[in-house]
Amino acid sequence: MTLGDQFISRLASKGCRGTKMAWRLILCSRSSNSWIYPPALLYSHSLPRSAASAREREGRDGLKVSGRSRHRRSACLIACRAKKRSGMVEDEQQAWEDGRPLRQVQQAALWAAEAAYILWLFLLPYAPGDPIWAIKSTTINDLVGLSLNFFFILPWMNAVGIHVLEAPVLHPAAEGLFNFVIGWTLLFAPVLYTDHRRDRYSGSLDVLWGFQMFLTNTFLIPYMAIRLNDMDVKHSYNKLSQLGSLMTKGSSIVGAIGGTVCVASALWTFFGRPDAAFGGIADRWDFLLRYVGSERLAYAFIWDICLYTMFQPWLIGDNLHNVKKSSVSIVSNLRFIPVLGLVAYTLCLEDDKSIS
Structure with a gap:
């Protein structure tokens, strides 16, 4: 498993998806060889170029990614904030129906x-x-x-x-x-x-x-x-x-x-x-x-x-x-x-x- 895959697995295990909790990780790199590129973020949720696109992506995907710079030698703050999935609401409704x-x-x-x-x-x-x-x-x-x-x-x-x-x-x-x-x-x-x-x-x-x-x-x-x-x-x-x-x-x-x-x-x-x-x-x-x-x-x-x-x-x-x-x-x-x-x-x- 790559470092990026381990990063995504760690986010998932800590409840980043399907919860209301926000998990923040600071990834710092002193050399270009040690920078981590999480695949899901790199290809699916890349850093937005404007505040408007950030809000649009957050509303659509329930994921917010922000940072000071994408340069490999700089520090970057990655924040994952997942909204409550509609599936969870459906599960609650189903549980309510089952208890009728x-x-x-x-x-x-x-x-x-x-x-x-x-x-x-x-x-x-x-x-x-x-x-x-x-x-x-x-x-x-x-x-x-x-x-x-x-x-x-x-x-x-x-x-x-x-x-x-x-x-x-x-x-x-x-x-x-x-x-x-x-x-x-x-x-x-x-x-x-x-x-x-x-x-x-x-x-x-x-x-x-x-x-x-x-x-x-x-x-x-x-x-x-x-x-x-x-x-x-x-x-x-x-x-x-x-x-x-x-x-x-x-x-x-x-x-x-x-x-x-x-x-x-x-x-x-x-x-x-x-x-x-x-x-x-x-x-x-x-x-x-x-x-x-x-x-x-x-x-x-x-x-x-x-x-x-x-x-x-x-x-x-x-x-x-x-x-x-x-x-x-x-x-x-x-x-x-x-x-x-x-x-x-x-x-x-x-x-x-x-x-x-």
């Missing part, structure tokens, strides 16, 4: 889960607690009290002597479960706004996520199904809303708040309100089991936790390209751990990935 049967099965399962969620948790009387059409006033009062203690803001304010509004005294296990799910829901915001398949969903992500905060998976399940649709080539990304920009640019803050609330919720469940005679850890655990088995709201939260556990690694795995390159491996491994995976994603999100 699996996506259709996934979509069917998700729509079935949505139907089961609405029927079982809202309408039918067979699940623990009362359906929405027979809800009791005590359940409504508990829901209002839990909402007032959102993220434990009122209890903490009262604890430090701020009594603008008194926090309702509810069982810490009920408050902990409620805030744990809501805190986890908050963590989903950055990954939803940076999801590269969010263009399949033509509605407002602000409305979707807002309803998810209050009705959780009732709206997240349909999104997970819709994002599996084929991409509409005529549709383009809409500009992120102010809320979307806030959630992506401040993703590290969102991750810190959501993660802190989830940890605090777990601690509050077993150690909160120590002076209110709610018993020890065993007593609170027994209450939590009875609560989930008798209240429809608590029972629905368990469904949400199970579905979040499945959706979290799915969404993060599809959007690892939005994570800083140095953190991809860590986020990829942590994405299977509930809550922690989303915290890692939000903390390691690229600053320029508000639109992926």
Whole structure:
């Protein structure tokens, strides 16, 4: 093999063809006998004589060759910059088409889960607690009290002597479960706004996520199904809303708040309100089991936790390209751990990935 052939083989092996990476090699010669003439460059892609012809050749062949001089005793810079080949795009399209049967099965399962969620948790009387059409006033009062203690803001304010509004005294296990799910829901915001398949969903992500905060998976399940649709080539990304920009640019803050609330919720469940005679850890655990088995709201939260556990690694795995390159491996491994995976994603999100 000649030196020129070795040069071309080296370029090919380093990904010069069919990649977006640029490889630059400086070939210097002190004598006319040691100059390397790569055959492919010499005969097929010789140095253009003008800038116009250089641009024309680059656009046609995806190869740019430039240099200070072609004299054998001078230094020359050879740059290879290959564009993405149409064949690679065709391969991606073919892979998308090959995965269509699996996506259709996934979509069917998700729509079935949505139907089961609405029927079982809202309408039918067979699940623990009362359906929405027979809800009791005590359940409504508990829901209002839990909402007032959102993220434990009122209890903490009262604890430090701020009594603008008194926090309702509810069982810490009920408050902990409620805030744990809501805190986890908050963590989903950055990954939803940076999801590269969010263009399949033509509605407002602000409305979707807002309803998810209050009705959780009732709206997240349909999104997970819709994002599996084929991409509409005529549709383009809409500009992120102010809320979307806030959630992506401040993703590290969102991750810190959501993660802190989830940890605090777990601690509050077993150690909160120590002076209110709610018993020890065993007593609170027994209450939590009875609560989930008798209240429809608590029972629905368990469904949400199970579905979040499945959706979290799915969404993060599809959007690892939005994570800083140095953190991809860590986020990829942590994405299977509930809550922690989303915290890692939000903390390691690229600053320029508000639109992926």
